[in-house]
Amino acid sequence: MQRTDSADVIVIGGGIAGTSVAAELADSGGNRPALRVVVLERESRLGYHTTGRSAAIYAPSYGPTTVRALTRASRPAFSTPAPDGTPLTLPRSALFIARADQADAVETLCGEIGDTLQLMTGAQARELCPLLRESYVDQALLDPGTEEIEVALLHETFQRRVRAGGGEIVPDTGVTDIAKAGQDWRVETPKGTFTAPVVVNAAGAWADEIAKLAGVKPVGLQPKRRTALIVDCPEGVSAERWPMVISVDEQFYLKPEAGQLLISPADTTPSPPCDAQPEELDIAICVDRIETAFDLSVRRIAHKWAGLRSFVADGEPVAGYAADAPGFFWLAGQGGYGIQTAPALGRTAAALVRREQIPDDIAAAGVAEASLSPARPGLG
Ligand SMILES: Cc1cc2nc3c(=O)[nH]c(=O)nc-3n(C[C@H](O)[C@H](O)[C@H](O)COP(=O)(O)OP(=O)(O)OC[C@H]3O[C@@H](n4cnc5c(N)ncnc54)[C@H](O)[C@@H]3O)c2cc1C
Structure with missing residues (x-):
């Protein structure tokens, strides 16, 4: 009716x-x-x-x-648990990593939001996320204020x-x-x-x-497509306590996700409004960027998706x-x-x-x- x-x-x-x-x-x-x-x-x-x-x-x-x-x-609302007592956020800091040739980007990020960030060496970054390649990460910025929602x-x-x-x-x-x-x-x-x-x-x-x-x-x-993949952690590795790791120029990120890893090429491809789906090229770019920065070989994609992030000027x-x-x-x-x-x-x-x-x-x-x-x- x-x-x-x-x-x-x-x-x-x-x-x-x-x-x-x-x-x-x-x-x-x-x-x-x-x-x-x-x-x-x-x-x-x-x-x-x-x-x-x-x-x-x-x-x-x-x-x-x-x-x-x-x-x-929004912080106070996130600190208030759901009516059944379940917290709305979980601990998850963020680590912005940089190669030796990205020192300028580290300085810029420090200038923008430096008061909340802790500067660290590549070795210190690798203590937080041992999968990071020594040859890749030169310095990093830790943001302890981030959380998982x-x-x-x-x-x-x-x-x-x-x-x-x-x-x-x-x-x-x-x-x-x-x-x-x-x-x-x-x-x-x-x-x-x-x-x-x-x-x-x-x-x-x-x-x-x-x-x-x-x-x-x-x-x-303007809707912009962003791709995400769920891949396996290397055998015997527990990522649960790792921070989310983001390249300082936002070209990729990796985040622990229920015993696996969420990885993204941080793509921003313009799209009409639609039921966005991951493109093969973005998946390949994602795997390449992640394998370059991390000692990780992506053998299996357990799950993949894309979504639209919509922006005005x-x-x-x-x-x-x-x-x-x-x-x-x-x-x-x-x-x-x-x-x-x-x-x-x-x-x-x-x-x-x-x-x-x-x-x-x-x-x-x-x-x-x-x-x-x-x-x-x-x-x-
Ligand atoms: C990969 C990815 C990672 C992200 N990570 C984060 C993050 O870490 N933190 C964060 O804060 N944000 C993140 N975002 C962004 C966040 O998800 C969005 O900003 C947010 O979900 C937008 O919510 P919304 O309600 O506006 O849109 P939507 O969830 O898309 O809701 C809009 C709804 O409108 C409905 N609709 C459309 N047309 C009609 C119609 N004609 N009639 C009736 N209903 C209609 C649609 O069906 C849809 O359900 C991420 C997004 C993506 C894609």
Whole structure:
């Protein structure tokens, strides 16, 4: 049977972005009114796209200025365990490695985020990750502030909060058309029509497509494919306590992953929005770069995938009402940082949807409405 339903807010997209803002909007905590929220997700499984394909790292030193501020502001949420007591993060430092000819890149990284990093020799780096080739690594920078995120648990926690607040998450419900009908937006899906005065566009790589459906000016989102492989650890080696190892110029990374190793060529290939799949060339490049830096021979690829990291021109996220369409709210462009920023970005977006100030703790971390605005210079 076709549905005809109305809500206060319709969120398009059930990834980490859509569920984080929906959780905050459905929450009647404090003295705010809870809003009736409906999340529409095209896939049958939430997290099928980028949210379920990440490297699951919390890295406060990674990304441009506002991303780093949002990541810092998300720290308290990551320190709060899930309702069943399971921690949302696990220890996992990051080690940026450099060859002898990359001393300049080490200096640049030190200049950008030096206060949080510890400079070490190649020998010290190899004590932390013995698989590193002596002939490859000359010096390294250790970031003890990074951690591993339990992404599925974080995502599930947001979904539970949506439902606990009376909200609804509707999978298998792809949005096919969006039009203004009086004060409301009319959102068409194969399951029926949903109406609300506010639509939140949290459609990940498809956010510009959603804007076009609604007749709203796109923000110039560029999805970029990134590949990841799971390979075996050498026989008898336990990698569990190793840091994540990243080349200082972000050409590859390696991370312990449930008894195996996650490796990536850190590719950034432009792509249309799609169900991204790994390309043979990227897999070959990945294996070559990893075998060059590590004493590792990749004999078997246990699992492989690719996902889309979506960016606008300045690399910062977009959160705010469209200037050209009342009630159309953007929540997009989280790039490679959408998990680590989700708690603070979800709260920020919810405040802006409600036309409130950005929460004090997030503003104090350095997040300003103007730097998230879809109307800021350079977008579109
Ligand atoms: C290999 C890789 C490594 C990464 N590593 C990290 C990391 O270590 N740390 C970190 O913080 N971030 C990382 N990221 C980035 C992070 O995963 C993303 O920033 C984040 O998942 C984006 O979430 P999202 O909800 O915007 O997008 P998505 O998870 O893609 O969700 C968007 C949803 O919108 C839905 N949708 C689209 N169109 C429609 C429609 N018409 N109707 C209904 N629904 C629709 C889609 O089906 C999708 O489920 C990584 C990404 C990749 C690919």
